[in-house]
Amino acid sequence: MAERTAPASGRTRLARALGPAAGLITVAVFFALLTGAPERYLSGANLRVVLAQTVIVGLGAIGMTLVMISGGIDLSVGATVALTGVITALALRDGASPAAAAALGVAAGGAVGLVNGLAITGLRIVPFIATLGMLGVARGAAKYFAGEQSVNPPPTWLNGLAVTFPSRKWMLVAPGVWITLALAVAMAVVLRRTVFGRRVFAVGSNEAAARACGIAVDRVKVAVYAAGGLFFGLAGVTQMSRLRQGDPTVAVGLELDVIASVVIGGGSLSGGEGSVAGSLIGALIMSMLRNGCQQMGWPTYVQEIIIGVIIVLAVAADRWRASRAEE
Amino acid sequence: MNLLAGAFPPDSGEMRLDGRAFAPRGEAEARRLGVTHIHQELSLCPHLSVAENVLLGAEPSRRGWLDARAMEARATELLAELGRESLDPRRRVEELGLPDRQAVEICRALAADARIVLMDEPTSRLPRESVARLFEAIRRMRARGLAVLYVSHFLEEVREIADRYTVLRDGCSVATGPLSEVTDAQLVERMLGHAMESLSKGSARAARTAGEVLLQAEDLALPPRLVSASLSLRRGEILGVAGLVGSGRTDLVRCLFGLERPAAGRIRLRDKEVPISALSSGAQIRAGVGFLSEDRQREGLALPMSIADNVTLTRLRAVAHGGWIDLPRQAARAEEATRPLRLRSAGPRTPVHRLSGGNRQKVAVARLLNQDPDVLLLDEPARGVDIGAREDIFREIAALAAGGKAVLMVSSYVPELLEVCDTIAVMRRGRLSPARPVAAWTAESILEEAVGGG
Numbered sequence: 001m002a003e004r005t006a007p008a009s010g011r012t013r014l015a016r017a018l019g020p021a022a023g024l025i026t027v028a029v030f031f032a033l034l035t036g037a038p039e040r041y042l043s044g045a046n047l048r049v050v051l052a053q054t055v056i057v058g059l060g061a062i063g064m065t066l067v068m069i070s071g072g073i074d075l076s077v078g079a080t081v082a083l084t085g086v087i088t089a090l091a092l093r094d095g096a097s098p099a100a101a102a103a104l105g106v107a108a109g110g111a112v113g114l115v116n117g118l119a120i121t122g123l124r125i126v127p128f129i130a131t132l133g134m135l136g137v138a139r140g141a142a143k144y145f146a147g148e149q150s151v152n153p154p155p156t157w158l159n160g161l162a163v164t165f166p167s168r169k170w171m172l173v174a175p176g177v178w179i180t181l182a183l184a185v186a187m188a189v190v191l192r193r194t195v196f197g198r199r200v201f202a203v204g205s206n207e208a209a210a211r212a213c214g215i216a217v218d219r220v221k222v223a224v225y226a227a228g229g230l231f232f233g234l235a236g237v238t239q240m241s242r243l244r245q246g247d248p249t250v251a252v253g254l255e256l257d258v259i260a261s262v263v264i265g266g267g268s269l270s271g272g273e274g275s276v277a278g279s280l281i282g283a284l285i286m287s288m289l290r291n292g293c294q295q296m297g298w299p300t301y302v303q304e305i306i307i308g309v310i311i312v313l314a315v316a317a318d319r320w321r322a323s324r325a326e327e
Numbered sequence: 328m329n330l331l332a333g334a335f336p337p338d339s340g341e342m343r344l345d346g347r348a349f350a351p352r353g354e355a356e357a358r359r360l361g362v363t364h365i366h367q368e369l370s371l372c373p374h375l376s377v378a379e380n381v382l383l384g385a386e387p388s389r390r391g392w393l394d395a396r397a398m399e400a401r402a403t404e405l406l407a408e409l410g411r412e413s414l415d416p417r418r419r420v421e422e423l424g425l426p427d428r429q430a431v432e433i434c435r436a437l438a439a440d441a442r443i444v445l446m447d448e449p450t451s452r453l454p455r456e457s458v459a460r461l462f463e464a465i466r467r468m469r470a471r472g473l474a475v476l477y478v479s480h481f482l483e484e485v486r487e488i489a490d491r492y493t494v495l496r497d498g499c500s501v502a503t504g505p506l507s508e509v510t511d512a513q514l515v516e517r518m519l520g521h522a523m524e525s526l527s528k529g530s531a532r533a534a535r536t537a538g539e540v541l542l543q544a545e546d547l548a549l550p551p552r553l554v555s556a557s558l559s560l561r562r563g564e565i566l567g568v569a570g571l572v573g574s575g576r577t578d579l580v581r582c583l584f585g586l587e588r589p590a591a592g593r594i595r596l597r598d599k600e601v602p603i604s605a606l607s608s609g610a611q612i613r614a615g616v617g618f619l620s621e622d623r624q625r626e627g628l629a630l631p632m633s634i635a636d637n638v639t640l641t642r643l644r645a646v647a648h649g650g651w652i653d654l655p656r657q658a659a660r661a662e663e664a665t666r667p668l669r670l671r672s673a674g675p676r677t678p679v680h681r682l683s684g685g686n687r688q689k690v691a692v693a694r695l696l697n698q699d700p701d702v703l704l705l706d707e708p709a710r711g712v713d714i715g716a717r718e719d720i721f722r723e724i725a726a727l728a729a730g731g732k733a734v735l736m737v738s739s740y741v742p743e744l745l746e747v748c749d750t751i752a753v754m755r756r757g758r759l760s761p762a763r764p765v766a767a768w769t770a771e772s773i774l775e776e777a778v779g780g781g
Contacts (some may be wrong), residue, residue, distance in 0.1 A: 194388075297688055
């Protein structure tokens with residue numbers, strides 16, 4: 001058995017990515033036929049709508065992929081998005097330049113993640129509990145900063161970040177979509193090609209082994225949560241730009257969509273597995289589903305049931321493939 | 328082993344490395360100083376590739392960017408040194424079998440420039456044919472000037488691979504020297520210790536008569552460890568199963584209780600065939616079979632739950648009315664079952680995690696008493712238990728057998744088997760010897776049968 005020439009890991013990785021991609025195609029074909037108007041469902045205009053709607057969850061999913069590969073979880077995504085959106089809006093209202101306001105929002109997200117990481121490593125709290133606590137703290141802070149109401153900043157170019165139809169025609173899709181794609185590529189490269197990326201996998205795969213090999217596990221974890229927080233902060237800036245205001249009550253439960261994206265994309269709650277591409281496809285699957293249901297005129301509860309079933313089926317299919325691969 | 332590897336510090340004594348005091352504050356530091364521990368449960372990252380595992384923590388890189396080519400080249404080089412060129416360094420470790428994983432772990436030791444390699448029972452989970460390749464790897468390490476500390480129960484392995492030996496008994500090193508100057512018989516004697524011979528045999532055995540056969544097994548197999556085991560267990564009999572850790576004893580008991588499904592063989596209970604496909608622990612409990620796990624922390628007991636809950640867990644219906652648990656009755660039942668074992672506690676509502684090891688084991692045994700099965704399968708019933716509790720437990724086991732129960736008991740401690748059992752069979756590398764009456768065995772003959780020396 002040891003002599004058997006097995007597939008190189010590149011091929012298994014491709015096979016893993018194929019599952020979510022096949023799911024995406026299935027959803028697209030299914031609704032294209034069901035709506036009876038494939039040219040409308042798959043039209044450039046509708047795809048632009050879908051992509052613009054996916055930016056926030058997609059950005060969150062990139063950060064969450066990193067966190068979940070390390071064996072952790074972050075439940076404070078929705079609250080962080082609300083908080084960073086409010087902070088960006090406040091900065092704009094108080095006269096900051098759009099770029100400075102956005103940078104402040106992203107940095108605030110990173111700070112929230114840093115606190116999460118320090119709580120998890122310093123106080124030895126499991127990530128589920130530490131970030132559950134942060135969920136409350138960040139949401140409360142957002143309401144405090146906003147004075148319990150929406151913050152309306154003056155209009156700036158930031159508002160065009162995730163619009164469905166960009167003002168400059170040559171961009172084809174919203175700038176936020178391009179930013180998300182660029183960051184996804186960057187994150188994928190970091191995960192595959194850098195020492196830090198491999199150590200994130202090692203910590204999530206077998207923490208004791210990583211520690212015994214002299215890897216500073218705690219430092220890796222803090223970096224992972226802080227980096228994840230930066231992405232959640234950028235998602236918050238995007239959220240503010242879509243609403244054109246800082247709303248402290250927005251994005252409740254967003255973390256569940258984000259986690260679902262990662263899981264549909266092949267990520268594992270027990271760490272060591274996951275890919276940025278898979279997670280983004282997972283996010284797209286959910287957007288395509290929502291969009292398709294809307295076009296069919298189905299009520300939202302149907303969407304909710306379908307997405308719930310898809311999450312369970314996606315993981316079951318992954319388990320099934322894994323057990324077959326072992327034989 | 329754990330002390331040498333730096334997993335935790337010694338309570339007393341000191342270690343010296345190259346003549347200097349050696350007090351690592353963790354495995355990582357010991358590794359840096361050149362001492363590497365190859366764990367029995369290997370510590371690899373299953374999701375990473377062979378090369379990534381070999382060089383974990385010391386990845387070749389330029390400003391944080393991995394040099395994948397250098398990494399694969401280095402891993403290939405190290406694998407070749409062990410004679411394992413055929414292993415593809417790009418494969419994910421989770422796809423590998425145990426022998427290959429072990430090779431990866433040894434490569435990691437080489438990559439860390441280890442000078443001392445600690446190996447704890449490295450062959451215990453290996454198929455026989457892979458052992459030769461492991462030994463080849465060890466010889467190559469020796470040729471490179473590495474020192475290897477090899478822990479094993481198997482005399483033949485020690486003979487084959489080692490130059491010098493040290494015998495540990497009950498936590499003390501009792502003998503050391505070159506292997507060429509000692510016979511197998513002398514080694515066995517040192518492992519046993521002379522004190523054991525004075526133990527009075529069969530003193531605790533009451534007059535028991537073996538009745539009809541309750542449980543029979545024919546050629547049970549559960550690869551890789553259990554190869555073939557046949558036995559029959561009678562009413563009023565205590566059958567002891569001796570053998571080394573990892574020889575397949577536990578697999579045998581777990582198969583008999585339905586926790587594992589044997590790959591081959593037949594089980595008969597009270598002259599009725601139990602189809603392997605229908606074998607389950609629930610069915611075995613209903614058929615009057617009881618089981619005591621060797622691992623009371625993780626499997627045997629629910630530690631945060633109370634004594635009463637733990638004792639009545641296998642028969643909750645008996646203390647319930649229509650699904651509602653009758654708490655006073657549950658407590659009374661627990662009292663009743665724990666009394667003969669002289670359990671010391673603050674009452675049946677005490678959580679089990681507050682009890683000492685001996686008293687926890689008494690709770691696990693009390694559950695069997697409350698379940699009242701005809702066949703008792705006991706895996707290491709006195710592991711990690713003080714002498715007083717051991718006596719209480721064995722007295723109760725003897726009473727059960729005298730009352731017509733059939734008892735099968737696995738133990739690593741030979742004098743205990745000789746003291747308690749009526750018949751003894753020995754497991755060696757997954758094969759169970761025929762059971763012979765206890766009078767036909769001595770401590771030496773059991774150990775020789777188990778390790779295959781002499």
